[in-house]
Amino acid sequence: MCALAGGVGAAKMLRGVLRVVEPSSVTAIVNTGDDVVLHGLHISPDLDTITYTLAGAVNPETGWGLVGETWEAMTALDRYDGLTWFRLGDRDLATHLYRTQRLRDGLSLTEVTAEVVSAWGLGLRLLPVTDDRLETRVTVEGEGEINFQEYFVGRQHNVTVSSVRFDGAEAATAGPEVLDALAAADVVIVCPSNPIVSIAPVLAVPGVRDAVVARRDAAVAVSPIVAGAALKGPADRLLRELGHDASVVGVARLYRDFVATLVIDEADADLADAVQDEGMRCVVAPTVMRSGEDAEALARVVLAATGRPA
Amino acid sequence: MCALAGGVGAAKMLRGVLRVVEPSSVTAIVNTGDDVVLHGLHISPDLDTITYTLAGAVNPETGWGLVGETWEAMTALDRYDGLTWFRLGDRDLATHLYRTQRLRDGLSLTEVTAEVVSAWGLGLRLLPVTDDRLETRVTVEGEGEINFQEYFVGRQHNVTVSSVRFDGAEAATAGPEVLDALAAADVVIVCPSNPIVSIAPVLAVPGVRDAVVARRDAAVAVSPIVAGAALKGPADRLLRELGHDASVVGVARLYRDFVATLVIDEADADLADAVQDEGMRCVVAPTVMRSGEDAEALARVVLAATGRPA
Numbered sequence: 337m338c339a340l341a342g343g344v345g346a347a348k349m350l351r352g353v354l355r356v357v358e359p360s361s362v363t364a365i366v367n368t369g370d371d372v373v374l375h376g377l378h379i380s381p382d383l384d385t386i387t388y389t390l391a392g393a394v395n396p397e398t399g400w401g402l403v404g405e406t407w408e409a410m411t412a413l414d415r416y417d418g419l420t421w422f423r424l425g426d427r428d429l430a431t432h433l434y435r436t437q438r439l440r441d442g443l444s445l446t447e448v449t450a451e452v453v454s455a456w457g458l459g460l461r462l463l464p465v466t467d468d469r470l471e472t473r474v475t476v477e478g479e480g481e482i483n484f485q486e487y488f489v490g491r492q493h494n495v496t497v498s499s500v501r502f503d504g505a506e507a508a509t510a511g512p513e514v515l516d517a518l519a520a521a522d523v524v525i526v527c528p529s530n531p532i533v534s535i536a537p538v539l540a541v542p543g544v545r546d547a548v549v550a551r552r553d554a555a556v557a558v559s560p561i562v563a564g565a566a567l568k569g570p571a572d573r574l575l576r577e578l579g580h581d582a583s584v585v586g587v588a589r590l591y592r593d594f595v596a597t598l599v600i601d602e603a604d605a606d607l608a609d610a611v612q613d614e615g616m617r618c619v620v621a622p623t624v625m626r627s628g629e630d631a632e633a634l635a636r637v638v639l640a641a642t643g644r645p646a
Numbered sequence: 647m648c649a650l651a652g653g654v655g656a657a658k659m660l661r662g663v664l665r666v667v668e669p670s671s672v673t674a675i676v677n678t679g680d681d682v683v684l685h686g687l688h689i690s691p692d693l694d695t696i697t698y699t700l701a702g703a704v705n706p707e708t709g710w711g712l713v714g715e716t717w718e719a720m721t722a723l724d725r726y727d728g729l730t731w732f733r734l735g736d737r738d739l740a741t742h743l744y745r746t747q748r749l750r751d752g753l754s755l756t757e758v759t760a761e762v763v764s765a766w767g768l769g770l771r772l773l774p775v776t777d778d779r780l781e782t783r784v785t786v787e788g789e790g791e792i793n794f795q796e797y798f799v800g801r802q803h804n805v806t807v808s809s810v811r812f813d814g815a816e817a818a819t820a821g822p823e824v825l826d827a828l829a830a831a832d833v834v835i836v837c838p839s840n841p842i843v844s845i846a847p848v849l850a851v852p853g854v855r856d857a858v859v860a861r862r863d864a865a866v867a868v869s870p871i872v873a874g875a876a877l878k879g880p881a882d883r884l885l886r887e888l889g890h891d892a893s894v895v896g897v898a899r900l901y902r903d904f905v906a907t908l909v910i911d912e913a914d915a916d917l918a919d920a921v922q923d924e925g926m927r928c929v930v931a932p933t934v935m936r937s938g939e940d941a942e943a944l945a946r947v948v949l950a951a952t953g954r955p956a
Contacts, residue, residue, distance in 0.1 A: 375743035376686040376750055408716050412740035416765045419747055426736040430722030436686035437729055455726045 338521035339364045340548070342534025343382040344399040344568055345560055346527035347389035349638075350460070352631025353525070354390065356639065359459025363517040365544070367529070368445065368464045369472035369502055369537030372485045374422055377432040378439055381485075382534070383449055383462060384431055391456040399568065402427045421490050446511045463517065465538045468508035472537050475499040484533060493570035497577050500532055505540040510547075518547040523642045524595075526557035528623065530571040531590050532578060539594070548594040556597040556641045558623055558634065559584045563603040567624060583607060588614040597641045599623060599634075617641070648831035649674045650858070652844025653692040654709040654878055655870055656837035657699035659948075660770070662941025663835070664700065666949065669769030673827040675854070677839070678755070678774045679782035679812050679847030682795045684732055687742040688749055691795075692844070693759055693772060694741055701766040709878065712737050731800050756821045773827065775848045778818035782847050785809040794843060803880035807887050810842055815850040820857075828857040833952045834905075836867035838933065840881040841900050842888060849904075858904040866907040866951045868933055868944065869894045873913040877934060893917060898924040907951045909933060909944075927951070 337357060339350060341364045350364055367382045381400065388394040388402055395401045405425030413420050424432065431452065438448040444467040453462050472484035477496040487493060518524060529535055539545040548555060564583050566572045572582040580586040584600040588611045591598060598616045600608065601623040611618040621637040624630065647667060649660060651674045660674055677692045691710065698704040698712055705711045715735030723730050734742065741762065748758040754777040763772050782794035787806040797803060828834065839845055849855040858865060874893050876882045882892040890896040894910040898921045901908060907927040910918065911934065921928040931947040934940065 373750075374747070376688070376746035377743075378686070406716065406718050406736070408736035409719065409739045409743065412737035413743060416740065416744040416762065418740065418744040426716065426718035426739075427722035429719045429736075429739065430726065430728065433685035433687075433719065433723060434726040434728040437684070440683075440686055452726065 337362050337523045337525065338517050339525040339527050340529075340535055340538050341366045341382065341386060341527045342529025343367075343370070343385040344389075346382070346529045346534070347386045347394070347399075348625040348631050349525070349527040349558060349634065350386060351389055351628060352625065352633070352635035353638075354460060355628065355632040356635045360461075362460040363463060363513070363521070364460060365463050365465050365511075365514055365517065365538060367534045367538050368466060369470045369533065369540075370484050370488070371470070372422070372483060374419055374424075376436065377424075377429075378436045378445075379422075379424070379432050380435065380445070380449075380464070383452075383464060384428070386462060387452060387456055387458065390458050390460070393456070401425050422485060444512075446513070461513070461517070463511050463514050465514060465544060466508040466511055466541045469504040470508050470537060470541065471503040472533055473501055473503050474533075488533075488570075493573070497574055500536070500574070500578065502537045502540040505537065506542065508541050510541050510543045514541075515543050515547050518544070518551060521551065522554060523639065524548060524551045524555040525638055526555060526591060526595055528558040528560040528567075530560060530566070530569055530574065531587060532571065532574045545594065552594050553596050554642060555595040556599060556619075556638050557587070557591050557595040558599045558638060559587045559601065559604070561587050562601040562623060585610045585614065588616050588618075592616050599638060599641060647672050647833045647835065648827050649835040649837050650839075650845055650848050651676045651692065651696060651837045652839030653677075653680070653695040654699075656692070656839045656844070657696045657704070657709075658935040658941050659835065659837040659868060659944065660696060661699060661938060662935065662943070662945035663948075664770060665938065665942040666945045670771075672770040673773060673823070673831070674770060675773050675775050675821075675824050675827065675848060677844045677848050678776060679780045679843065679850075680794050680798070681780070682732070682793060684729055684734075686746065687734075687739075688746045688755075689732075689734070689742050690745065690755070690759075690774070693762075693774060694738070696772060697762060697766055697768065700768050700770070703766070711735050732795060754822075756823070771823070771827070773821050773824050775824060775854060776818040776821055776851045779814040780818050780847060780851065781813040782843055783811055783813050784843075798843075798880075803883070807884055810846070810884070810888065812847045812850040815847065816852065818851050820851050820853045824851075825853050825857050828854070828861060831861065832864060833949065834858060834861045834865040835948055836865060836901060836905055838868040838870040838877075840870060840876070840879055840884065841897060842881065842884045855904065862904050863906050864952060865905040866909060866929075866948050867897070867901050867905045868909045868948060869897045869911065869914070871897055871914075872911040872933060895920045895924065898926050898928075902926050909948060909951060
C-alpha cells in the first residue's frame with residue numbers, strides 16, 4: 337500500500353493504517369516541499385512529524401516536535417538575536433544534526449530517512465518524494481514570494497496568498513523507489529493533508545502524478561476539509577484564495593483526475609451527491625481523528641472503500 | 647595590546663589582562679586551526695572558549711563549554727548512532743547554529759565573531775587569525791593523518807604524533823584587522839597556549855609570523871610548560887614527540903625568533919639562565935592561574951616585563 341503524505345493529518349492517518357495492516361507493506365511518499373535549511377541544518381518537517389507520530393513520540397499538543405521537549409538551544413539563540421521563529425527543540429535538533437551530517441557524508445535523503453525510521457523502530461517505509469531540492473514558495477499579498485516556512489511558521493499563515501509554486505520541481509527526479517512503489521501498490525491513499533501545499537508538491541515531481549493517475553481506480557483520498565474548514569492549518573483559506581471551493585467538492589475537483597474515491601466526513605454528508613457529480617465515488621464516514629481508535633476506524637473505512645480487506 | 651591565543655590557557659590569561667587594562671585596547675588573535683564542521687555546523691572551539699571564559703559563563707570543570715549546560719541534543723543523537731564524540735551542549739549549540747547561519751548569510755568569521763563577542767557584552771576585540779579555511783592535521787602513529795579534533799577529542803590526544811601541519815595555511819589570508827593590530831600594538835602577548843597546535847597555526851598564516859617578528863621587542867610569552875609538563879592538554883607530549891625539549895628551554899627555542907621575553911614559572915627558576923642562553927629575557931613568576939586573582943597578577947607581570955605600566 338502507498339500513501340501520499342504531508343504532515344500532521346497524514347501522520348494521524350498512517351497511525352491508523354499501521355493498526356490494521358502489516359507495517360512492512362506500507363510505503364508513505366512524503367512531501368519535501370516544506371523542507372528548509374536553517375542554521376545550516378536540513379530540516380524535513382513532514383518526514384519528522386510522521387516519524388515522531390508513528391513512534392508515539394510526537395508532542396500531542398502541537399502535532400509536531402517531540403513530547404517533553406526542552407528548548408535550551410533556542411533560548412540561548414535569543415542572546416544572538418538568532419533565527420528563533422522556527423522553533424527547534426533540543427532533542428528534535430538531534431534529528432536535524434544527524435540528517436545534515438549524513439547528507440554531508442554523501443547519503444541521499446531517502447537513505448538518511450530510512451536510517452531515521454529504523455532508529456525509531458518503525459516498520460513502514462517512508463520515502464521523500466524526491467532527493468532533489470523542492471521548495472514550496474508562496475506569493476503573499478503586499479510582500480512578494482517567500483519560502484513556505486516563512487509563510488507557514490514565520491507569518492503563521494495569517495496572510496493572503498495569491499499563488500503557490502514548487503521551485504525545483506521540474507528539474508527534480510522522483511526518489512528511487514517512489515514510482516515503483518506506486519506502480520506496485522494495491523491501494524493508494526491520499527492522506528488528509530493540505531491539497532495545495534502538501535499533496536500538490538508531491539504530484540509536481542515529474543512522473544509522480546502520472547503514476548498516481550495510472551492507479552486511479554486503486555486510489556482513495558480522505559478530505560482534509562470538514563464542513564468547509566481545515567482541521568488544522570490553512571487549507572481552507574488557501575483553497576479560497578486560490579480560487580477553489582473550500583469544501584469537499586473543491587477537494588473532489590482537485591483530486592478527481594487521479595483518485596476514484598473520496599472519503600468525506602459525516603458533517604458533509606449533504607455534499608456526497610455533489611462529490612459524485614464530479615466523477616468520484618463518495619464514502620461518508622467519521623474522518624476526524626482524535627485518537628488512535630478514530631484513526632484505525634478511518635483506516636478500515638479507507639481500505640474497505642478500495643475493496644481491500646482490513 | 648595584542649595577544650596570540652589558543653583555548654583554555656589563553657582564555658585565563660586574557661581574563662587577567664582584562665582586569666588590568668581597558669578591554670577596548672585589547673585584541674586577541676585566535677587560532678582557528680581547531681575549527682571543525684560537524685553536523686554541518688561551523689564550530690570554533692578556541693574562539694568560544696575565550697568568549698565563554700571572559701563572559702564568566704565557561705564550565706569551570708572542563709574549561710570549555712558553558713556552565714550549567716544540558717545535553718538533550720547529544721543524548722537524542724545517540725538514538726541515531728550519530729557523532730557524539732565531540733560533545734555539544736544544548737546552549738553551546740546555539741553559538742554554532744548562529745555562527746553557521748551568519749556565515750551562510752555571507753558574513754566573514756571575523757564579522758560573526760564580533761557579533762558573538764558583542765552579544766556576550768565583552769569589550770575586547772577577538773580576531774580569528776584568518777577567515778579562510780585552516781585545518782590542523784595530525785599524523786598519528788599507526789593511523790595516518792587525522793583532523794585535529796579527531797586527535798584531540800576523538801583519541802583524547804592519547805596517541806603518538808609524528809607530525810603536525812596546517813592545511814590551508816599557505817593559501818589563507820590573515821583576517822582583515824590582524825596584521826594592522828599587530829603593527830599597532832604596544833605589547834604582543836603570546837598566551838600560555840600549546841606552541842605546536844595553538845600558536846604555530848596562528849603563525850602559519852602568511853604575514854602573521856613576520857608581523858610578530860617585527861614586534862619582537864614588544865613581545866612577551868608565557869610558557870605553557872611548567873616543570874616539564876603542560877598544565878592541560880598534550881603540549882608536553884607533543885613537544886617531545888616532535889623532537890623538542892618539553893621544558894621552558896624548549897619553548898624558548900621555539901619562540902626566540904619572535905619573542906624577546908619569556909615568563910616562566912617559579913618551579914622552573916633554575917632554568918632561567920638556560921632560557922637567557924637562548925637569547926631571550928627571562929622573567930620568573932607564578933604562572934599557574936587557578937583564580938582571577940592569579941591571572942590578574944600574571945597579567946601585571948607580563949605588562950611589567952614589556953615596560954608598559956599596568
